[in-house]
Amino acid sequence: MNTPEQVDPHDAAAFDAWYDVFSVADDDGRPYAVGWTREELRVGLTEPDPYRDRELWALRDDSGAIAGTMVLDIPLTDNTFRLGAGIAVRADARRRGYGRTLGRVLDERAAELDRSVVATQLEVPLAPPGIAGVDPQGVEGPTAGQAFATALGFSVANFEVHRILELPLADAVLDELAAEAAERHQGYELRSWRNRCPDDLVDAFAALLSTFLDEAPTGDLELEAEHWDAARIRQVEQQNVTQGRSSWTTVAIAPDGTLAGHTELVVGRHDPGKVLQWGTLVSPAHRGHRLGLGLKARNHRELQRTHDEPLVAHTWNGEENTAMNAVNAKLGFRPVERHEEWQKFVGARTLAGH
Ligand SMILES: CC(C)(COP(=O)(O)OP(=O)(O)OC[C@H]1O[C@@H](n2cnc3c(N)ncnc32)[C@H](O)[C@@H]1OP(=O)(O)O)[C@@H](O)C(=O)NCCC(=O)NCCS
Numbered sequence: 001m002n003t004p005e006q007v008d009p010h011d012a013a014a015f016d017a018w019y020d021v022f023s024v025a026d027d028d029g030r031p032y033a034v035g036w037t038r039e040e041l042r043v044g045l046t047e048p049d050p051y052r053d054r055e056l057w058a059l060r061d062d063s064g065a066i067a068g069t070m071v072l073d074i075p076l077t078d079n080t081f082r083l084g085a086g087i088a089v090r091a092d093a094r095r096r097g098y099g100r101t102l103g104r105v106l107d108e109r110a111a112e113l114d115r116s117v118v119a120t121q122l123e124v125p126l127a128p129p130g131i132a133g134v135d136p137q138g139v140e141g142p143t144a145g146q147a148f149a150t151a152l153g154f155s156v157a158n159f160e161v162h163r164i165l166e167l168p169l170a171d172a173v174l175d176e177l178a179a180e181a182a183e184r185h186q187g188y189e190l191r192s193w194r195n196r197c198p199d200d201l202v203d204a205f206a207a208l209l210s211t212f213l214d215e216a217p218t219g220d221l222e223l224e225a226e227h228w229d230a231a232r233i234r235q236v237e238q239q240n241v242t243q244g245r246s247s248w249t250t251v252a253i254a255p256d257g258t259l260a261g262h263t264e265l266v267v268g269r270h271d272p273g274k275v276l277q278w279g280t281l282v283s284p285a286h287r288g289h290r291l292g293l294g295l296k297a298r299n300h301r302e303l304q305r306t307h308d309e310p311l312v313a314h315t316w317n318g319e320e321n322t323a324m325n326a327v328n329a330k331l332g333f334r335p336v337e338r339h340e341e342w343q344k345f346v347g348a349r350t351l352a353g354h
Pocket of ligand 1: 026028094095099146
């Protein structure tokens with residue numbers, strides 16, 4: 001077995017060779033795979049980012065070709081006890097220990113970086129794709145990824161369902177849903193923007209985003225709330241532009257002027273045909289006013305002003321998040337994958353203990 005080596009993302013040829021193996025191995029067997037495109041990841045690795053570091057690792061076979069790949073995600077300003085990891089091995093090189101060898105590097109890096117929780121994500125296609133309703137127990141398993149994660153000492157801590165929806169939606173349908181929702185949130189103002197949060201909302205938007213991880217269902221995951229401020233929002237907006245992404249955000253402003261909720265859709269120039277549903281949150285004090293539906297109906301309408309071509313929207317939600325799932329069902333989303341979040345403890349420092 002060769003020795004794993006770190007890959008320099010600034011070396012274009014080295015990065016491309018790594019990405020060629022990683023993207024194919026990671027998407028293997030997943031008809032609805034969504035992941036980093038080459039250019040999005042290149043920018044994510046090479047542009048300065050004060051909030052997170054990333055590392056790439058490669059493991060070569062005897063011919064010198066890359067057989068195993070690993071990407072590490074290293075939060076720098078919050079959740080600094082966590083280390084995120086993705087491992088993918090070329091299909092023709094599996095069950096020969098490449099994955100396990102990279103797993104050892106992962107443990108070593110966790111110790112060197114003083115991280116005590118290592119997290120990874122697994123995507124399990126639901127079969128047959130597009131069934132109505134989800135029976136998590138109905139997934140045939142374990143998959144290679146699940147068996148591998150178990151062998152490395154991880155256990156599953158949370159899962160979400162990945163759903164898709166073919167766009168565009170008929171304007172009349174969106175208008176009807178928006179009107180139905182609006183009956184329940186009279187007095188709230190919906191405001192939308194593209195790419196850049198207006199200056200007069202940015203501090204309130206940062207405060208709302210800072211509550212996101214506390215409010216979204218995250219199962220048994222060791223996670224702390226992220227700290228957002230205007231500078232972090234501007235940094236992400238700038239990075240999105242560099243990555244070729246456009247975003248559409250709608251927020252709800254309560255009668256007393258506070259920001260009650262938001263939703264965000266993202267289209268990537270390097271990922272044609274897809275729309276990604278990023279965060280949606282309605283603050284607890286403002287729930288029960290059909291703001292989730294109102295925000296989403298409006299935001300899809302805004303997106304369709306410039307994107308009325310056929311696109312597939314992708315969203316991820318916890319099954320216990322019944323309000324959000326009811327909204328998504330109304331829009332017509334259907335389940336295609338189970339998204340599992342696994343973690344293992346590798347040191348004494350945890351959210352509770354650090
Ligand atoms: C999961 C994956 C990385 C495993 O890579 P690999 O190089 O084949 O793994 P290893 O050979 O090091 O296997 C280590 C252990 O994991 C378990 N394992 C791995 N694949 C397995 C499979 N298909 N069935 C059952 N057990 C499996 C076994 O316990 C194995 O030890 P053993 O061979 O001594 O029995 C690879 O299948 C892959 O790239 N899948 C797609 C991406 C993915 O799911 N990544 C996991 C996210 S971290």
